[in-house]
Amino acid sequence: MSEAKALTKLGMPKWGLSMTEGTVVQWLVEEGAELNNGDEVVEVESEKINNAVETPAPGVLRRRVAKEGDVLPVGALLGVIADASVPDEEIDAYVEEFQANFVPEEEEAGGPEPQTVEVGGKRIQYLKVGEGEGTPLLLLHGFGGDTNIWIFNQEALAEGGRTVYAVDLPGHGGSTKDVGEGDLASLVGTVAGFMDEMGIEKAHLFGHSMGGAVAASFAIRHPERVQSLSLIASAGLGEEINGEYIEGFIAANRRKEMKNVLGLLFANPDLVNRQLVNDVIRFKRLDGVDEALRKIADNLFPSGRQADVPDLAGVEVPMLVVWGREDKIVPVSHSENAPANARVEVLDETGHMPQMEAAGQTNRLIGEFLDSQEG
Amino acid sequence: MSRKSYMQAINEALAQEMERDPTVVVFGEDNVGGTGSPGEIDAWGGVMGVTKGLYGKFPNQILDTPISESAFIGAAAGAACSGLRPVAELMFVDFMGVCFDQIFNQAAKFRYMFGGKARTPMVIRTMYGAGIRAASQHSQALYPIFTHIPGLKVVIPSNPYDAKGLLIASIRDDDPVIFFENKVLYAIEGEVPDEPYTIPLGEAEIVREGEDVTIVAIGRMVSMAEQAAASLADDGIEVEIVDPRTLSPLDEDTIYESVENTGRLVVVDEAYPRCSMASDISALVAQNCFEHLKAAPKMVTAPHTPPPFSGSLEDLYVPDPEKVANAVRETVGQGVAS
Structure with missing residues (x-):
């Protein structure tokens, strides 16, 4: 990331063809934690298996948007990662805009089939x-x-x-x-x-x-x-x-x-x-x-x-x-x-x-x- | 793997077994529904259309019978003894009374009375259950009667996946099997593999795991139990649901193991309450798990009355998720939700 102030979405992953939603089991780090590539941020359970979601980019975990126990569609917003210098208002605006516009992918929407x-x-x-x-x-x-x-x-x-x-x-x-x-x-x-x-x-x-x-x-x-x-x-x-x-x-x-x-x-x-x-x-x-x-x-x-x-x-x-x-x-x-x-x-x-x-x-x-x- | 209805799963099991084994023959009232006509086009495929399309593919392995249950069920028993694997369809279990001798006294007794030298690999497919406004003579849940008879196996799938695997296992079994299909379930869909597979007879399925109360639910009642379990979970009551899948032989161990863990039992059975699966399983648990029980077993069944024709009465007649949930609450000492 060359743009230091970019916001990065931590989204509900898609693990395998049949996954349409996942359950947020447990946050593994606190808000404000410094994240490096490969750090595990939140544990998610799909119907097949539990696994940890890693941070997609280095930065600070600014928001934990999803709550433990939430069942969310693939692509839903779990959290926001950004540099510590990004103002809170900007993060709030990002979350608000994302939630207002997010449309879960239709089931069976053209993913690869065996x-x-x-x-x-x-x-x-x-x-x-x-x-x-x-x-x-x-x-x-x-x-x-x-x-x-x-x-x-x-x-x-x-x-x-x-x-x-x-x-x-x-x-x-x-x-x-x-x-x-x-x-x-x-x-x-x-x-x-x-x-x-x-x-x-x-x-x-x-x-x-x-x-x-x-x-x-x-x-x-x-x-x-x-x-x-x-x-x-x-x-x-x-x-x-x-x-x-x-x-x-x-x-x-x-x-x-x-x-x-x-x-x-x-x-x-x-x-x-x-x-x-x-x-x-x-x-x-x-x-x-x-x-x-x-x-x-x-x-x-x-x-x-x-x-x-x-x-x-x-x-x-x-x-x-x-x-x-x-x-x-x-x-x-x-x-x-x-x-x-x-x-x-x-x-x-x-x-x-x-x-x-x-x-x-x-x-x-x-x-x-x-x-x-x-x- | 693809989504199929309960009815398609049964049709596919019949087709794949006829394909695999030419001694598998399918017959019953209107199973073809057009014998002598230009084949598939006019073929009705049984009263609900479960065997539709099979005549075109297997014209030599499927046939219509006269409306004479004692004749064609007797024919199935005889054919089974002499080398075929018949799958007879007897529309509604309510009509089974006219051929009890062929089932109870002949098919069920051959292996025993011929000193183990006879095999009777036959399946009788039949519909049971209330819910389609078909009145007292087409809506009963008479599986306990057949479970009572030694020498018969009784199978009752609750979902499309089990329907296919259990039917194939039933056809390959060397003893007479009465296979109960719930007419309300025919349209429900689930993931069913395209390839043939078997589910062993006598093996219960734990449909949901939980620590607080064991629900044993039969056939269509499994979905009632699942709905009840979802609402009970919101109140912090975790229910374990056991689907026996086969009533004879009954997987007692799985039921006992669950009750030993939860200490509480609710049996949900669409049959009449007396001499039912509910009373049978409650008695078995009372005898074998008494020291683990924290509350008296509860039965949720139809009332001891014929299924009513009136729609509003029929809706009250079949156990529903609310009745199941109330019974569960009683066993944990929370009383009936108002």
Whole structure:
């Protein structure tokens, strides 16, 4: 911000396609607090998950407009950030004008919708966000996940003119439940087929957990199609994995069991709310999901170990490795196994889902990583 | 994933199961509603149109029956024993009396009397409930009668998502299932996955979590309980709502666990009060959770009288959110709101 006296709106964020409103859970800072980039200001609960809203700009939190407990539409005014020198009257006038003119976005107003494409005769569902000329980003979720794990990232990464695809791997989300061989090679084949169908020559690949093993394996087989590789709490960098999580996820069919299993994903298990558990249970009830997960787990994680650890030593693309220090699924020590050229970032107070639990930090790290390649 | 009505969810479940398994056959009065005519165009699709459009897609798996419940329900039981998976539609549960023998004495007994060697994978879909001015013979909530009979499973979805998953599970089940559809719910919409899925029979859903009072609500009464819970929350009373979804088998554990936590029970049941789900669940809780109870269980039901034809009386007849809220207030010692 070059204009020191600018007012910055702190708005109700939109986390994922289905979010139309959020509940203000708790203010994390007082009025008058000095805010730096990345500082968390207010905790918001969407139907899916709780998260903290970070300040969009440095400055002083001049007004807390929303009250704790308020349920507000996406885009509504939560607070105002400005330099300490801006007079109070100006802030009041801004709030008054905003509230008088604010119209919540219509529900289902033209946001991106999941689409499907046939890859090798099988349905693959994906979500495309953003439009850009440059190399697109391709996000691959982990075991049992789907495009929703990127709920806090996909739009942020698309800002500034990037095209970001998130894909449901076979057996997951809205994609076919026929996983074929259900091994790493077949998952890699699906990713290559998807890129072919979408006309993507080359991509920045992002993989979370099992999706990281897929991305790494893809980079070994098709280095010419990978612009950069980002591995988040990734499988494929060592043999250990929490077999109890994998088996627990496959076995759990009731809410209470699933809540406990999903709690392992986060440093703070309270982040797992009803809707998240419900969504996972609904996914698991779909025909073919049990068999699909079983097959993938038997291939990739037999007897609670990772079977197929790809050798990344020869892969020369720019590489980013992000891990949560409190990861209970894939140990953070695996971050040390990343190749020497990789940039490695370990986040405190974060579990297996840095892209959700430390979304702002992860988005910033990825943004810097991408900028450094472009610059 | 897309929004579908309760009726569409049921139609989709039938279509996907007929597609998956050619032994799944659908029949009943007017299920086609145009057999012999140029197919879909004239097909009525049952009294409310739930099976509309299926005849065009599955002409060999759906048929109309004579208006003879004992004949076609008996045919369903026989077909189920000999390798098909029939889904028979018996318009209104009020008419079930004419084929009690086929249900109670035949279908429900085959597995038991043939030493476990017979399977009877049949579903009877039927409508229940008051609220559409259809008078005493088309408005009853007779699921307790079927819950009373060993050998039958009784399923009663309260929303579109459950309707599809429970119907598919019922069709794949190897025992006779009576599947209750509330006619007032047909138009309500919810998120329903496009893919087939199953919800296990005998697994209750906790629709809302709360610490103060447990409400067990059946079928359409779940929405009454939800409305009551919203207004009670404004007064600081946090209600937990349990939707059993399946009355037989009944997920007693989930009910007990909730009552052990809250210490209070209100059962909301659209049936007559005597020998109802309300009296049954109240008795079970009294026997099994007595030491946890802080107040006597309360029942909110229809009165012990036939559903009236008069609109204003019918509106008073069905339990509503206010009656539910009042019962909850009584269990927490706040008395009836004036």
